[in-house]
Amino acid sequence: MxxxxxxxxxxxxxxxxxxxxxxxxxxxxxxxxxxxxxxxxxxxxxxxxxxxxxxxxxxxxxxxxxxxxxxxxxxxxxxxxxxxxxxxxxxxxxxxxxxxxxxxxxxxxxxxxxxxxxxxxxxxxxxxxxxxxxxxxxxxxxxxxxxxxxxxxxxxxxAKSSSAVLSWWKKMDSKLFTKAVSVEKEEEILLDHDYDGIRELDNSLPPWWKWGFYITIGVSVVYLLNYHVFGLGMNPTQEYNAEMQKAKIAKEIYDANNKDKIDENNVPFADAAGLKVAQGLYEANCVACHLKDGGGSVGPNFTDNYWLHGGSLNDIYASIKHGYPDKGMQAWGGQFSPKELSFLASYVKSFVGTKPAAGKEQQGVFYVDKAATATDSSATAKPDSTNSSK
Structure with missing residues (x-):
């Protein structure tokens, strides 16, 4: 008690x-x-x-x-x-x-x-x-x-009560969970072998365990027929290719709806108003390293068309946005908007061909505009082809 x-x-x-x-x-x-x-x-x-x-x-x-x-x-x-x-x-x-x-x-x-x-x-x-x-x-x-x-x-x-819930639970427990044999009938399922004085009962496996195996067998058959016989489902490789194709279509739709988006791959040249805005940003933030006329001091010279990291408008935009901390060039992407960065890139590009008061020595590689070169070569080829036809 x-x-x-x-x-x-x-x-x-x-x-x-x-x-x-x-x-x-x-x-x-x-x-x-x-x-x-x-x-x-x-x-x-x-x-x-x-x-x-x-x-x-x-x-x-x-x-x-x-x-x-x-x-x-x-x-x-x-x-x-x-x-x-x-x-x-x-x-x-x-x-x-x-x-x-x-x-x-x-x-x-x-x-x-x-x-x-x-x-x-x-x-x-x-x-x-x-x-x-x-x-x-x-x-x-x-x-x-x-x-x-x-x-x-x-x-x-x-006193034992015949509760409906208890009776239902015992019935479910006997059929689905344990399938246990009552103590009075254990002699009927005793094994004939004697293991060092230990006698064992020939109990059945739990029904839920056996049905678990049956379900896995059924699922495996359905899987085999679905993916390898009838081809109704997509295997992981096919699902991956379908997802990639779906993402490609979504990207094309996004690009079509954002043609004016400015990033490292799409930098338009600024108009006069944009260059005016860029001039104010340049004089407030860039003069200390590149001078007001772009001749360069700590930073490189912008007027000679020699560039350390590419001279295209996209390259200049990327250099301003991401910077080069190892060379003392900070990243301005967190302080200026993409449009302001594009204005700055256009303003820096506009220095090429100007005459600074005291230009710094050349640094980097001379940049040749591929689009301009292709235009010049096509223009030169026309009279040659005409002459050869004569």
């Missing part, structure tokens, strides 16, 4: 600790969600995570109670040690699952949100975990009730 009172106290303490654990878990959850708030998580993810962790606390508490009852029942009845060892293993494993449940929840929350604040996979995974936890709690409740009744003295054991 003293042990039963102890068990009742443990159950009571477990139930009383649940509100406290809810508060503690809620406090622990906030810093976990804080780093990912920039990804747009709403309160649904945090709420589901709290529910999962609270149910994990409940499972841990019930597993602890089940373990304690199992130990006491082992002491009372040594003959049932095999069955009870499995129950004890279940109790310890449930406590271990509680220890890992919080990490799994944390990883789930990091899913990219796109479905009610969560991805569809994460949302249904949350619901699946909660459903599994409810099933485990139901199983533990029946196990604790059954073991508690075994510990009661014979005269104090409650």
């Amino acid at each position: 003293q042990f039963l009172k102890c068990i009742k106290n443990k159950i009571l303490l477990t139930l009383l600790a649940l509100p406290v654990s809810l508060i503690l878990v809620a406090q622990d959850t906030k810093p976990v969600a804080a780093p990912v708030t920039e990804q747009g998580y709403n309160q649904l993810a945090i709420l589901l995570m709290i529910v999962i962790i609270v149910l994990a606390f409940v499972i841990w508490g019930m597993g602890y109670v089940l373990t304690a009852l199992g130990k006491q029942l082992v002491d009372k009845n040594k003959n049932g040690s095999k069955v009870l060892s499995l129950i004890l293993l279940l109790g310890f494993s449930l406590q271990w699952q509680f220890a890992t449940a919080q990490d799994a929840v944390t990883e789930t929350v990091k899913t990219v949100p796109n479905y009610g604040g969560l991805s569809a996979a994460a949302y249904y995974m949350f619901l699946t975990v909660i459903g599994v936890e409810f099933v485990v709690i139901l199983f533990l409740a029946f196990s604790i009730r059954r073991m508690y009744s075994e510990l009661l003295p014979e005269k104090k054991k409650p």
Whole structure:
């Protein structure tokens, strides 16, 4: 009786600790969600995570109670040690699952949100975990009730009631989970072999385990027919090629809708108003290294058409945007907009051919405009072809 009172106290303490654990878990959850708030998580993810962790606390508490009852029942009845060892293993494993449940929840929350604040996979995974936890709690409740009744003295054991839920659970447990043979019929499935005084029962495999194998066999057949016989589905290589083609089409549509976009590959030459804006930016930020007339001091000379990193408008834009910190050229992409950078590139390009007061020596490679060269060669080829035809 003293042990039963102890068990009742443990159950009571477990139930009383649940509100406290809810508060503690809620406090622990906030810093976990804080780093990912920039990804747009709403309160649904945090709420589901709290529910999962609270149910994990409940499972841990019930597993602890089940373990304690199992130990006491082992002491009372040594003959049932095999069955009870499995129950004890279940109790310890449930406590271990509680220890890992919080990490799994944390990883789930990091899913990219796109479905009610969560991805569809994460949302249904949350619901699946909660459903599994409810099933485990139901199983533990029946196990604790059954073991508690075994510990009661014979005269104090409650009369067995034919509850509809209990009858349904026993039926499902017998058909789907254990397919256990009653103790009275164990002699019918005893094996004839004697292993050093140990006799074994010819128990069947759990039905859920066998059906798991059957399902995997069915899935493998469907997979084989779908991907390798009829060709209805796409293999990973085909899926990759389809995704790449889809991305290519999306890029073409994006480029068509953003023809005026300015980047390293598309830098238009500025008009007079743009050059005026660029002059103000240049004199405020670039004169210290390149002088007002572009002759160069610490930085290179802009007037001689010799360039260290390419002399096209796109090259100059990229040099201004990204800079060359190893040579003392800072990156201006974070301070100026793309349009302002294009104005500056055009203004720097306009220095070519001018006469600075004190130009710095040539640095880099002489730049030849390929487009201009192609135009000149085509213009020269026309009279030659005409003359040759004469």
